[in-house]
Structure formats: structure tokens, C-alpha cells
Amino acid sequence: MAKQTRKQNNIKHGTIELVLLLLLQNGQKYGYQLAQELEEISDGNYELKEATMYPTLYRLTQNGYLDSEQRKVGVRRTRVYYVITDEGYRYLTNLKEEYTLITGAIDKIMEYTADNQNGGENIGAESST
Secondary structure, three states: OHHHHHHHHHHHHOOHHHHHHHHHOOOOEEHHHHHHHHHHHOOOOOOOOHHHHHHHHHHHHHOOOEEEEEEEEOOOEEEEEEEEOHHHHHHHHHHHHHHHHHHHHHHHHHHHHHHOOOOOOOHHHHHOO
8 A cells, every 4th residue: 555655645736735725826825724625626536745744834934925813822822824825826836737737747658558558569669660
């Protein structure tokens, strides 16, 4: 099972900024809230651990894509709320375009290899004749 988790994390790794920004485009949220929404919306298939999420949120903030605000909650707790900036919206638009292009290309590759898997010709065979 560990190998399957590793594969899922490998693909997920390239989408973390995208999904965080997608959730934040609907309004400010704090880290735990983001993690819970991701898990809920994805039916548990997109789990984001704190050790990955918070450094990503910090990096997005440092790059000017997010603003953050600390708010006191209760006597001793503080929550950091994140909100997407104008630059963050532009970055999100670029990420969505890139994601669409890449997933479209992967879909084509998957279709091609599925069509050619059962005895069909492949590119490598053509070059050896």
C-alpha cells in the first residue's frame, strides 16, 4: 500500500499550489480549513498533510500570490488566514492553463497507448524496419 500512496503523492505534488489557490479564490481561509475542504471535496482522495501545506502557503505568500493575517482565536491560539492577491489570481490563471494542457496531453498519450497496446503498431517498431 505504501507504493500506491507514493505514486498518488508523486502526481499530487505538482498540483498543490493549484488546489490551494482554487480554494482561496472563494475567500480567505486558514490552513486547517483548507486541508479539511480538500479532503471533503475530493472524497478523501486528496489529503494534504500540514508538513506539505504550510510550507506551500508560506512560499505562495513570499512570492506575493497570497496575503496572510494573524487573528487571535481564544486566549492562547492564533490562526493565520490566507487570501489570494491580484498577482495570485494571475498566477492561478496560468496554473489552470498549464494544468489543462498537461492533462490533455496525458489523456492523449493514455488513449494512444491503450489503442496500441493489443498488438497495434507503435512508433518504436516503425523505426526498426
